[in-house]
Amino acid sequence: MNSVSIAGVGLMGGSFALALRKAGFRGRITGVSSPAAIEAALARGVIDEALPLDEAAAGADWIYLARPIGGILASLDALDPHVKPGALITDAGSTKRAIVDRAAAAIHRARFVGGHPLAGKESSGVEHADANLFRGRPYVLTSRDAELEPWIERIGARLVFLSPEEHDRLVAVTSHLPQLISTALASVIGTEPDAAQVAGPAALDLTRLAASPYEIWSDIFSTNAEPIDTALAAFIAKLEELRAALHSPTMEQAFDQAAAAAKALRR
């Protein structure tokens, strides 16, 4: 491929552009984004040129959708008439089923591969874009693609292939559930005005995610509600089980089992 268009030049899209360059990509990189993001991206040399989506799509061999999920869905609705026949469209959205379904319905003249780089930073925006953001991190693809895969490896990410449904079920448990837990715990602690007097690392670690901006979560909840509901139900059932076991020797087995799971997660 000779030209890539990045729609949404923020932390993720900007980092993908920088990572491609670092990995040896010599073609043209165009950006589709807000005026402020475009200005910062041009100033940092992250993109070569800014264009509206239809013009960017018309000249691109690859289209990388790094907008919020709602923006990705809207882009998919708009892109098909404008793409080069046979171009590759991929995305970096945090949920996959809704996006892959939409692409199947809306994209006919190009091929679509769903993607989710499990990488990030506390700070957002192209100002914090980083060519090494994906290094050593998992990068989920929802289907195989002989052109895309080598580049994902070249930017240092670890390829993981999952169906959209599998992906969404796993991130519901490993990412969306932790967010809701942190939000709920911060709320409960907030009902005790003196809690800060005795709060230690446990309370601080578990409420850190509660500061996450709602904007990104709104789209995640609306596109992954069912797996999240299932994960919440399983978690609440487990908590009720521990609650009933506060006075019981089965608590020790529950601790041992959880400790083994926590260890396995770190392997």
Added chain:
Amino acid sequence: MNSVSIAGVGLMGGSFALALRKAGFRGRITGVSSPAAIEAALARGVIDEALPLDEAAAGADWIYLARPIGGILASLDALDPHVKPGALITDAGSTKRAIVDRAAAAIHRARFVGGHPLAGKESSGVEHADANLFRGRPYVLTSRDAELEPWIERIGARLVFLSPEEHDRLVAVTSHLPQLISTALASVIGTEPDAAQVAGPAALDLTRLAASPYEIWSDIFSTNAEPIDTALAAFIAKLEELRAALHSPTMEQAFDQAAAAAKALRR
């Protein structure tokens, strides 16, 4: 005071001895502990002498109970006939009501002040004892004491006065609830064998506590079951509220409220 006896010379008791020394205490420090802990404590110069509890108590102006909660309760049952009249007994247990109640029933010849230094380390044992462990950390006392308070300040801790009931209610929410959450989340994630492929910082941060040894938690659960049950009930109710709000605009308010609470906890 001229002599202190530390019952339980582990991370906490050993650190208290080292912190007293650093703060200028020149008297005798005796230790009551397991043979292995005593050997390590003598080798590091943490204590001057090892004695059985009754002999240590007989010669001590202060008795510092730094055993696990069950050991503190057993010590309180045994100490009264042996203490110097008017001596101070204090403790470092993670729950307070059961301990303060037991002291009120069992200690008549000395005075008792419940204590909980909110300090710790990942590694336990007197080998990791540290004169600066309490520096900048809250140190809860359940009653005022003109002799004890200045030393708590001299070792660099921040004095917090709470009734045993208030203390136990607050730590149920800020410490015991986070532990059970982490244990439950690790268990739920453990049901997904592929979770490690996509687990990011959120899953790792929230399951770290799940590796905690059950021994220390067993005593905490049995001496603080009611506040923990109340905290679990409030947390589960909040999660059910978020679950019902997955499709509702009230979720944004819940996020904003939790973010504000998380921020307040860090002030």
